[in-house]
Amino acid sequence: MDTNDFVEKLLSQVSLDTMDFASDVERLLAEQVVFLRERIHALRSEVVLEDHAIVRQLYERLAEKDEQIAHMRQEVQFLRSQLAA
Secondary structure, three states: OOHHHHHHHHHHHOOHHHHHHHHHHHHHHHHHHHHHHHHHHHHHHHHHHHHHHHHHHHHHHHHHHHHHHHHHHHHHHHHHHHHHO
């Protein structure tokens, strides 16, 4: 039995209400797939943004530490100059 014969036999045994129901179920499943894909994309975007926020915070902390190091070097130079005098 080829595919067309099978489909024709199947369709002849199925009522119009059953076909409508199957079509509705197919449409709902397709909508759910679209929704889930959008949700996955949104979640991935949130994760990327959170990662970027963490990286930005780390760079800010690194900049603060660099400022502290520069300040400490100035203090060390001042103290050395005081000891030398």
